[in-house]
Amino acid sequence: MREKKEEKQAEPLPVYESHPPGWLPKLHASADVGYPGFHPPRPRQDEDVLTTATIKDGLPYKLPVSVEYFSYNKMINEKFQNAPDTMGLLEGIMNEIFVRRADRIPPIPASTFKIPTRVTLNDAKRQAWFADLANPDVPLHKLGKSVPHGAKGHDLLDLLHSNNVAIPRAVWFLRVFGANETAGLRNKPNYVPTQYSIDMAILVTTYLRKQISEITLPSAPRPGLNIKQTFKGVLAEADSREKWISRFSYCLQLLRTFYAEDLVDHRTFLIWLVHQMVTCNLAQAGFIIRLVDEYLDDILASRALTRPLSEAFLMKLSEIRSSCATDILKDTDYLLKTNLQRVCLALPDSLVSPKLWNTYSPLLESVILENTIKPAADRHIQKNIRDLRYIISERFLDIKTRNEAMLFKGQIAEGSARLGNAVSCVKLLNSISSDTIMSSVVYFDQDTSAQTDFKDKLDLLLTWSVTPLQYGDHRPLAAVTLIKIWRDRACDRASRRDVATPSEFLQDQLFDWLDSSEVSEEKSNVRSIAVLFGKLVKYEIFSYSSYIQRLIARAETGLSSAEEPCSRHRSFLCWIPLYKADASLVNQRKVTLYGVRARRTPEEKTEREIRKEIRGVLPSLFEGTPDPIWTSASAVLEHCPILFSANRFEQVRTFRQWLIPHFQNCLRVKMEHAILFKAYLVTIELLAATKCFHSLLDLTIAMLEHTRGADSMNGLIGTFHRYATIWNCMDVMPIIVNALDSAHRNWKARGVPSHPLLTLLVKFDNRRYLSEEARKHLVADLEAFTLALQPRVQNPEPVPAVLPQILLLAGDPNPNAPSILANGLWMKYRASTDWGWKVWDNTVASLRQVPTMTLEAEARSACALRYGSFLWKVDQHLPNGLDGDILAWFTGPGRAELAGLSVEVWDVLKTVLLYLAVHGGVKTTTVLTGVVYPAWQMGGSGNVPEQQLAAANSLCCDMLLNEEGRVGDMPPTNLFEVQYIQTNRQSVFCEPNFSALVASIPALISLENNKDIPDQLRSDSTSLRGKLCHDPGFRQGAYRDLDIIRHAFENSPYLADQSADLCKREIAGLKVILHDANDETNIYDWPEVTSLLSPWKIAATTIQMQLQVKQLGRALSQESTVDIASANLNRLTTILFQHTKTAEEAYYVAEMARGADVFVAAKFINSGLQCMNDILTQHNSDAVNVDYLLRVGELLRILVHVSLPFRDTPAVTPAIEPPVQEAFVKTIHSHFKALSGQQTNVEESSHWMTSLTVLSRLLQFILSFKCGWTPKSKDTAHDITKLIFDLMLRCACEDYLDLCLYPILLDTLLVVLDEIPNEMKANYDPYHYYPNTTLEELSPDIPPEYRKQIAALLVDLPSRTVVTDLVNSYRDTDGKMVYGSPVINKPWEWIENLGEPPSSDPKDEEREVVKNSGSISLDHFGTRHTGESIKHTGAEGYWKTEGMVRGFEDGLTESVFIRDWRETRMNHETDLSPEILARLKPGLDAEALAAAEKSGATAKNSPSSSIVSRSSTSQYQHSPALSRQSSSTIEIIDVDNMPTNASTTKPIRDTGKRKASLASLSDDEIEIIEGPVVPRAGTSSKKQKSNKAPHIASKTKSKKR
DSSP states (O other): OHHHHHHHHHSOOOOOOOOOOTTOOOSSSSSOOOOTTOSOSSTTOGGGSOOHHHHHHOOOOOOSSGGGSOOOHHHHHHHHHHOSOHHHHHHHHHHHHHHHHHHHSOOOOOOOOOOOEEEEOOHHHHHHHHHHHHOTTSOHHHHTTEEEEOOOHHHHHHHHHHTTOOHHHHHHHHHHHHHHHTGGGTTSTTOOTTHHHHHHHHHHHHHHHHHHTTOOOOOOOOTTOOOOOOOOOTTTSHHHHHHHHHHHHHHHHHHHHHHHTTSSOHHHHHHHHHHHHHHOOHHHHHHHHHHHHHHHHHHTTOHHHHHHHHHHHHHHHHHHHHSSOTTTTHHHHHHHHHHHHHHHHHOGGGGOOHHHHHHHHHHHHHHHTSOOSOOOSSHHHHHHHHHHHHHHHHHHHHHHHHHHHHTTOSOOOOSOHHHHHHHHHHHHHHTOOTTOOGGGOOOSOSOTTOHHHHHHHHHHHHHHHHOTTSOOTTHHHHHHHHHHHHHHHHHHHHHHHTOOOTHHHHHHHHHHHHHHOHHHHOGGGHHHHHHHHHHHHHTTSSOHHHHHHHHHHTTOSSOSTTSSSOOHHHHHHHHSOOSSOOHHHHHHHHHHHHOSSOOSOHHHHHHHHHHHHHHHHOHHHHTOOOOOOOOBHHHHHHTOHHHHHSOHHHHHHHIIIIIHHHHHHHHHTTOOHHHHHHHHHHHHHHHHHTTOHHHHHHHHHHHHHHOOSHHHHHHHHHHHHHTHHHHHHHTOHHHHHHHHHHHHHHHHHHTOOOHHHHHHHHHHHTTSSSOHHHHHHHHHHHHHHHHHHSOOOSSOOOOOSOOHHHHHGGGOOOTTHHHHHHHHHHHHHTTOSSHHHHHHHHHHHHHHHHHHHOOOHHHHHHHHHHHHHHHHHHHHHSTTOSHHHHHHHHHTTHHHHHHTOOHHHHHHHHHHHHHHHHTTSSOHHHHIIIIIHHHHHHHHHSOOOHHHHHHHHHHHIIIIIOOBOOSSSSSOOSHHHHHHHHHHHGGGGSTTHHHHHHHHHHHHHHHHTOTTSOHHHHHHHHHHHHHHHHSHHHHHHHHHOHHHHHHHHHSOGGGOOOOHHHHHHHHHHHHHHHSSOOOOSOTTSOOOHHHHHSTTTHHHHHHHHHHHHHHHHHHHTSTTTHHHHHHHHHHHHHHHHHHOOSHHHHHHHHHHHTTOOHHHHHHHHHHHHHHHHHHHHHSOTTSOOHHHHHHHHHHHHHHHHHHGGGTTOGGGOOEEOHHHHHHHHHHHHHHHHHHHTOOOOHHHHHHHHHHHHHHHHHHHHHHTSEEOOOHHHHHHHHHHHHHHHHHHHHHHSTTTOOTTHHHHHHHHHHHHHHHSOOOOOTTOOTTTTSOOOOGGGSOTTSOHHHHHHHHTTSSSOOOOSTTTTOEEEEEOTTSOEEEEEEOOOOTTTOOOOOOOOOOSOHHHHHHTOOOOOSSSOGGGGTOOOOSOOOOOOOSTTHHHHHHHHHTTSOSSSSOHHHHHHHHHOOOHHHHSOHHHHHHHSTTSOHHHHHHHHHHTHHHHSOSSOOOOOHHHHTTSOOOGGGOOSOSSOOOOOOGGGSOOSGGGGSOOOOOOOOOOOGGGOOGGGOOOOOSOOOOOTTOOTTSOOTTSOTTGGGSOOOOOO
C-alpha cells in the first residue's frame, strides 16, 4: 500500500500552459499571429526563453533575406518624378482597383416576392387560420403563403373583431386581401392603384355609419295621442353598450392605421366625416366630434371641407343650447367650441361666408371669443395662451370685417361730401328761429387756410338767402349776420397774429359770387340780392366803391343804361342801396349808370312819385288831415304801386332820407299820439312789405320812447313779437332789450306798469342780455303784479258753479256793464285760483242762451261783443290771463259741449273768440287746439257735426289765413286788429305748436276722404288745407324741421286705411306741403332733376319718396291693389334709376327708398339689377371702360342703401327673381371673361383693377340675397368661379400684385362657392365647384401667405404619403441624373416584409447575402452591393463583449465616437448593485437580487482570468501597435464599493456619463457623482471584483465635490 502511495507521489505534475480565453478572437482570420493582448501566444518560443544574452542584448533574429534592409521607396519616388503623368498613372491604378472590385461584387438578385394567394378553406380550417392570425406567437411568415377566401365587406371586419385580431396583423391580412382583389386589374390601362383605397374607405365608412346609426334618440310625444312609448337604445343596457363600444373602438383603431398608410382614401373618408357631422343627431355628435377632433388637422387643409364642418359645429352648438341636455353634453359642447376656435386660427377663410354669418354671427362671436384654455401656473405658458387668444381675436375681427363687407353692412358713405355738407348746412340754416343764438351758430370753420371749403359754404349761404326755393324774409339778414360774425372773429384773430385781415379775401369772394353765380343771374332774384348786399354794404363787409372800381377796371360792358347788351352788374349797381354814401361815391354811381352828362336820373323822378304815394296814405303826417281807415295791409299797398315796383336803392333812400326823419320829427314836436300811432301802423306795413327792417326797427324804438297809451304799447309789443325772428337774425336783440327795459322803467316810474311789456322783456332777454340785478328787478315786478291781481289768503272765497250775473249781461245795454261785472267778480273771487275757469264756463253757458234770447243777427253780434269785452276785462284781472283756463275747458268738459252747439251758438262763440284773439285774451294755439284740431280729428276718424266742422274751418281761416279786416262789428275790423292776429299766429308755426298743426293735416286729409261728410265741407277743407300749406309761415316752419312732417305722415292713425283714394290724397297732401304742386293725378312722377340735385329740396323730396314707397308696399300686400301698385312701382323705380347719374343722386335716391318693406325693397332691387344689367349689356365688354361701370356702381349704392335695413334680419331678406339673377350673372360672367383675356399695360392697369372691383362687388351684392338657382345659372356661376380663380392667381403674382384687389377677388370667389347650391345627399361632393388645379401649377412668385390661402381652395388635398416628393429617375448616357414621373402610390401592392424563416445552413449567415424578397423591389432604389458588411450589433450583450475585446486592443482601431457610444451603454440589471436596483424598482427584493447575482457570478466569468493590472502589463515590451498604454500606475477606483456618509440619502442621478480613457486620466479629472453609493460587504475600495471584465472598473466617471 505504501509503495503504491510512493508511486503515485512520484508521478510528475503537468506543467501549466497558458491558454487564451475562448471569447478572445484571433488577430488574423488565417495567419497564426496570436491573440490581442495575450502574451505569449505560443509557449516555449525563443522569445520566451530567458538567458543572460537575451536579457542583456535582447533576442537577436537572423535576417532571412537581404531585403529586410532594402527599401523601394527611393526608386518609386524617382519613377514618379520622371514620369510624365504621375497623377494619371495613380488614377489609372485606382480605377483598375475599383473596376476589379466592382466585377467581384455580385448583382442584386431578382425580386422573389409573391403575393400570398387565396385558398378556399372549410369552416374549421378557416376558423383555425383566423385563430392563428389572432395568436401573436404564430409568426406571419407561416401564414403568409396563402390566405383564406370567403368573407367580404362588413362580415370580414366583424370576423376580425370577433377573433380579436391585433391591429397590425389585421392590417396585414386586409392588405393581402386587397392585393388579391386588385390583382386582376393591374394590367388594365385605366388601372388606378389607389382606387381600392376609395372602395375600402366606403367600406369602412359604411361600417362606421351602420354602428353610429344604432345610436338613436326617443321621438317626441305627439300631442293628443295617448300612446305609451318605450325606448330601447343600444347604449342603454350594459351588455349591448360594451359590445357596441368594443366593435366601434376596434374599427377606429383599424381606421387609424388604414388612414396613416393610405389604405383608405383620405378625401373620401374626410368628406364622409364632414357629412356625418352635418346630418347626425346630438347623441351621435358626441362620438363624431371626437372623430373629427382626431382628423381635424387634415380637414383644415381644405376649405371645401372646413366650411360645411364649421356650419355643422355652429348648428350643433345651437341645438345644444336650445335643448334640455346642456349639462349632459358639456364635453361635446367643449369640443365643438375648441374645434371651432382651431378653425378660426388655422383657416379663417372657412368662416368667411355671408350665409353663415347671417345665421350664426352672434353664436360664432361668443364661441370664438370665449376663453376655453385653462390658465397655467407657468408664466411662459400663460403668456403663450394670451398671445394665442390675441391671434384668435384678431382673426375673428378680420372674419367679421370681411363678412359684413360682403353683406354691405354698416353706414354707407355719401357719394359726395360736398353735397352732404351742403344738405347739412341747409338744415342748419333753416333751423334758425327767434330762439337761436346767432353767435353760437357754427357755420364757417375758423380755419381760414381751407379757402375752398369757405368758398363753397359762402356760395351756399348767399344762394340760400336769395333762392325762391327757401322760405322766410329773415334769410338775407341771417346770412349777413353770420358773415359779419365770421369777419369780426377773423379780423380779431388776424390782429392778434399780426397778419392781413380777410377783408380783401371776403370782397373777392362776394364779387365772384355776383359775377358767376347762376342764382344771381336770374332777374327775379335781384330784389333779394339787393337786400342781401345792401346789408353787407351797410356793415362794410362789401365795398360798393371797390365793386364799381373793379368793374370799371376790367372794362365791364353793359353797365350804362345806354349800352346793350345789359350786364348783370347793371342791375346790382342800380338796386344795391347805399346807407352811408358820400357825394363822390354817389356821383361815381351816377356816372357809371347814366353817363357823365346825365343831370337828372330816373331814380329822382321815381323818388318824387314814391313820396307822393306815401303822402297819400299818410296825410296826417304831412297835410294834417285824418288818415283813411285801413282794414288791411293789402289796401295800403294798393295805393303805393310805384313804391313796390321801385328798386331797392330808391326805396331805402326814400325811407332813410325822407320818411323816417320826418316821422321822428313828428314825434319830437309831440303830435297827437293817436294820429301818430295810426300812421305808425301804416308805416310799418310799408317798411315790412319793402323789407326795410332796419328802418322799421328804428321807427319802432322811437315810438317806444314816446308812447303813452296802453293800446299803442300793445301795438308796439305786437310788432316786436311779429318780427322776432327778423330781430334775432339782425343780431339786434340786445338793442331791443335795452329799449324795452328803458320803457319798462319809465312806465313803472309813471306808476302804470305794463304787464305785456314786462312779459316781452323777460322773453326777449332769456337770461342773455340784462344784468343779473336788472333781471332780479324784473322778477320782483312780476311777483308784485301777480300778488296785486291774485293775493294769497288762507281761506279764499269759493266760486259758485253758477254765476247768474253773467247770464244777465246779455240783456244789459250799458257799455260799461262788462267792465263793472268783471271788476265785481275780481273783487269778490280774486283770491281763488279757479274763478277764471268758472267765469268762462258760465259765459259759454250764457252764450248758448243768446240765440233763444234774441233772433236778430245784429243783436246776437252785439251781445257776443259784449261778452267778448267782459272776458277781455276778466283777462286783465288774471295774473296769467284767461287763455290757460279756456284751453283747460276746451280739452276737458268743453269737448262734449262743443259737439252739441247749434249754428247760431257757433256764430256767437266765434265772434267772442275772435274778439279775444284781437285783444290778446286768447291765443291762436288755444283756439286751434281746443276747437279746430278736435273737429278735424272727429271728421277723420268718423262723423262730426256739420256745424262744428264748419265753425272750426272758419276759425282756422280767420286765425291763420285771413289778412283782411271786416266791415261791421265782427273782428277784425281795422288794421290794428289784423296785425294783432298776424302777431298771434306766429307762435303756431313754431315749436311745440307746429307739430300739433302738422299732426292734424293727416286728419284733415282723411276727413276729405270721408264720404259721410257733405261735399261742400270736404271741398272747403281741401281748399283750406291747400291755402294753409302754401302759407309762407307754414312753409318756413315745415322746412325748419322736416322730420316733423315725416313723423306726422308716417305715424298718423288717420291714414291707416289703405284705400287707393286715401293713399293718393295722402301723397298729394305731402307734395302740397313740401312743394308747390296741387296736381293729384301724377303723384308718382319723378321730381325735376334740378330739385333733386339742389340741396334745397332734396331732403323734402326724400320724405315724399319714402312715403310713396311705403304706400306702395302696403298696396302690394293687398290683392285688390297689387296690380296697380306694382305698375306704379315699376314706373317709379324705372324713372328713378334712369335719372340717377352721379354719386350725389345715388346717395339721396337711396335715402328716399330706404325704409320700404320687403316687397317694395325686393322690387327696387330687382328693378335696379335689371337697369344695371341693361347698362352692362349695352357696352362693349371687350374694352376696359370705367365710366359705365362707375355709373353701375352708383346704382349699386342705391340698392345697398335700400337693402341695409334688412341685413340684420335675414328672415325677411328680399328675394331676387330667378330670371333677373340668371341674366345678371350671365352678364357679369361675360365681363369677367372679357377682363380675364385682356393684357393691360401700366396705364390701363388701374382701369382694369377698378373694373374687376366693381364687378366683384356687384356679384357679392346679388349673392347676398335669396336666389332661385336654375341649372343654367349654376353652370354660369361655376364658370365664374374658374374665371375669378384665374384672375385671383393673376393678381397674386408679382407683375399684377394688388393688395386691395386680391382680397376682393378671394372673398368673391368664396361667396360664389358657398352660394351655389350643393345638396347634402349621399353622393355629396363639397369639391364640386372648387378649382381643379394642382399646387405645382401655381406660380412661384405668389407670396407665401397668398399661396397658403389658394392651396386651401384646391381640390387635391395636401399629399403626405410615403411617395411624397419621390420621382422616378435614371442616368443618361452622359451620366447625368434625369428626373422622370412621380412615384405612384401603391398601398395595396406594397405588403409588409414578414422576413423569412431562419436558415439551417450557417454559411448563409456568414456570406451576408442580400435578398430581394420585399414587395417593393430593390431595383426601384438603385440598390447595389458595396463589398462591405455591417457588423450585427443586435445580439444581447454585444456591447459588453465588444468592450472586453477592445480592452485587449490599442486605441487606434476604434473611433472616439464609437467608443463613447459603447462605453456609455450600460445594462442596469447586471451593472448595478441589487440595492440600487431595489431602490430604482420598488417592486423587487434586494436580497433576492443579491442571491441571483452571486449564483450567476461563475457563469459570467471567463474560463481563465484575463484581468491584468494595467501596472503589470506596462512591464512587458509591446510592439509599436500595442504601445497605447502609459507606463504610469493608475489606481482603479471602484465607485460602487466606496463608503458613503450623508450623500447616501440624495437622489440618484443619471449614470450614463461620458467615459474617458483611463490612460489619459489624471487625478484632477476624477469626478465623483452625487448619489447613493452602497458599500458592499467584504470588498475593498482598492480591490477589483473578479467577476467584472477589465473595462468595467473604468466605466463610472465620478465628479469632484
